[in-house]
Amino acid sequence: MADRSALILEDISIRLHGRRLIALAGRVEPGTVLTVMGPSGSGKSTLLAFIGGFLDPVFSAQGRVSSGAVVLTDLPAEERRAGILFQDPLLFPHLSVADNIAIAVPGAVRSPRQRRQMAMAALERVGLAGFGKRDPETLSGGQKARVALQRVLVSEPRLLLLDEPFSKLDATLRDQVREMVFAEARTAGLPMILVTHDAADAVAAGGPVHNVGAE
Numbered sequence: 144m145a146d147r148s149a150l151i152l153e154d155i156s157i158r159l160h161g162r163r164l165i166a167l168a169g170r171v172e173p174g175t176v177l178t179v180m181g182p183s184g185s186g187k188s189t190l191l192a193f194i195g196g197f198l199d200p201v202f203s204a205q206g207r208v209s210s211g212a213v214v215l216t217d218l219p220a221e222e223r224r225a226g227i228l229f230q231d232p233l234l235f236p237h238l239s240v241a242d243n244i245a246i247a248v249p250g251a252v253r254s255p256r257q258r259r260q261m262a263m264a265a266l267e268r269v270g271l272a273g274f275g276k277r278d279p280e281t282l283s284g285g286q287k288a289r290v291a292l293q294r295v296l297v298s299e300p301r302l303l304l305l306d307e308p309f310s311k312l313d314a315t316l317r318d319q320v321r322e323m324v325f326a327e328a329r330t331a332g333l334p335m336i337l338v339t340h341d342a343a344d345a346v347a348a349g350g351p352v353h354n355v356g357a358e
């Protein structure tokens with residue numbers, strides 16, 4: 144189950160070669176979206192890397208990120224449980240669609256059968272029942288996006304980091320996938336941070352917008 148805790152960002156400051164890229168503080172409630180917008184190279188993905196715990200040491204960063212009472216910035220990346228969706232769905236080509244999801248089920252679920260059942264249930268939730276045995280390369284862009292979403296959700300994240308996950312989809316599909324991601328994350332009570340160049344994403348997200356840019 145999701146923790147349903149707010150994401151708290153305290154006095155975050157990220158610098159590269161002495162120049163400040165990001166200054167941010169705020170709170171993202173469960174099921175809501177903070178949208179981060181700004182030009183290419185302004186530091187949007189860098190902010191997500193800081194929150195996720197995989198910031199390149201070339202950057203210097205300060206500030207604290209918490210999920211409820213858990214201070215994420217005190218934890219290594221693998222214990223933060225920050226779910227991430229990128230522009231590319233990044234499905235493993237050597238695994239079946241179901242195994243792409245089953246592999247993300249937390250290790251506490253030891254039985255392979257149970258993991259598979261959870262993957263099947265996840266596929267069913269997004270209208271992909273019967274697709275479990277398929278090779279991911281045989282899926283459409285929208286279908287791949289749905290599998291990537293379910294893969295991240297079964298991993299029981301505390302929050303979702305969305306790095307332009309809709310930008311490669313055509314307009315109609317983009318609206319559908321965006322709604323699905325927001326709706327599923329809302330149901331799971333996950334706070335979301337969405338990085339985007341698209342004002343329509345920000346409108347659909349419905350939450351506050353933080354603009355980053357060259358200072």
Ligand SMILES: Nc1ncnc2c1ncn2[C@@H]1O[C@H](COP(=O)(O)OP(=O)(O)OP(=O)(O)O)[C@@H](O)[C@H]1O
Pocket residue numbers: 159164181182183184185186187188189190199201
């Ligand atoms: N590993 C790295 N080493 C040095 N500089 C880096 C590294 N990663 C990113 N940068 C630089 O840090 C700045 C911020 O990069 P970042 O990827 O966060 O931008 P962005 O806003 O996400 O851009 P885009 O919209 O193009 O994805 C850029 O100037 C980039 O060149």
